[in-house]
Amino acid sequence: MRQVDVAMIVIKSPSEIAIMRKSGAILALALLAVRERIAPGVTTAELDAIAEEIIRSHGAIPAFKGVTQHSGQAPFPATITSSINDELVHGIPGPRKLRDGDIISIDCGTIFKGFVGDSAFSAPVGEVTQEAARLLEVTEQALAVGIEMMRPGNRTGDVSHAIQQHVETRGFSVVREYTGHGVGRSMWEQPQVPNYGSPGRGARLRPGMTIALEPMVNQGAPGTRILSDQWTVATVDGKPCAHFEHTIAVTRDGPVILTLP
Numbered sequence: 001m002r003q004v005d006v007a008m009i010v011i012k013s014p015s016e017i018a019i020m021r022k023s024g025a026i027l028a029l030a031l032l033a034v035r036e037r038i039a040p041g042v043t044t045a046e047l048d049a050i051a052e053e054i055i056r057s058h059g060a061i062p063a064f065k066g067v068t069q070h071s072g073q074a075p076f077p078a079t080i081t082s083s084i085n086d087e088l089v090h091g092i093p094g095p096r097k098l099r100d101g102d103i104i105s106i107d108c109g110t111i112f113k114g115f116v117g118d119s120a121f122s123a124p125v126g127e128v129t130q131e132a133a134r135l136l137e138v139t140e141q142a143l144a145v146g147i148e149m150m151r152p153g154n155r156t157g158d159v160s161h162a163i164q165q166h167v168e169t170r171g172f173s174v175v176r177e178y179t180g181h182g183v184g185r186s187m188w189e190q191p192q193v194p195n196y197g198s199p200g201r202g203a204r205l206r207p208g209m210t211i212a213l214e215p216m217v218n219q220g221a222p223g224t225r226i227l228s229d230q231w232t233v234a235t236v237d238g239k240p241c242a243h244f245e246h247t248i249a250v251t252r253d254g255p256v257i258l259t260l261p
């Protein structure tokens with residue numbers, strides 16, 4: 001079974017990775033514009049419109065719009081997912097206004113010339129508590145720690161373990177139900193890269209693998225639930241959470257972040 005899984009990992013050529021870098025650069029511009037607009041009083045629908053306009057004006061298309069995860073679920077209606085405070089991922093943009101002290105997590109995807117970019121960040125709205133600021137800092141650090149491990153010869157478990165260690169030794173928890181993943185022509189490819197795991201386990205990283213790494217960190221317990229809109233994922237205990245994500249290429253020279261402007 002393991003061999004089958006490894007065979008399903010799609011290795012990208014340098015020219016394909018160059019296209020993915022372009023897709024990721026467009027996405028990064030959109031996320032940068034969204035981040036600049038974040039302030040008390042702004043609605044999540046306004047943030048969504050900004051992202052869509054930038055992505056389309058650069059010749060890419062929003063990757064999340066129209067996606068369903070399982071039959072019976074309404075297609076995702078927007079360009080970004082916007083998730084506030086105890087909401088972790090997959091929140092639907094709408095009339096909700098950001099408030100001073102909120103944490104907002106924005107996830108977004110692009111498709112450019114058939115290749116997907118996938119990236120997310122969490123940010124404070126106005127002034128947040130010290131603990132919320134710490135949660136954001138540790139989650140962003142966990143992504144950097146994971147990226148650093150994405151070198152040929154390491155295994156996905158080495159990446160997972162490094163993220164989990166960084167988070168748990170700082171008093172926070174990692175979500176189990178959602179994981180990092182291969183990405184390319186499809187938004188979800190092999191291998192899965194959980195935010196918890198054991199060193200030396202999982203698929204071996206090879207040059208040409210492209211993986212979206214995405215630590216999801218809870219201030220309280222790791223459990224999540226799906227809200228009645230069938231999309232929004234929130235923490236079970238109602239405590240805040242954070243999410244950072246980049247699409248990374250594994251290369252002979254080390255990890256290359258593809259979702260930068």
Ligand code: MG
Pocket residue numbers: 107108109118119120214245
């Ligand atoms: Mg994402």
Ligand code: MG
Pocket residue numbers: 118180181212214245
């Ligand atoms: Mg992702």
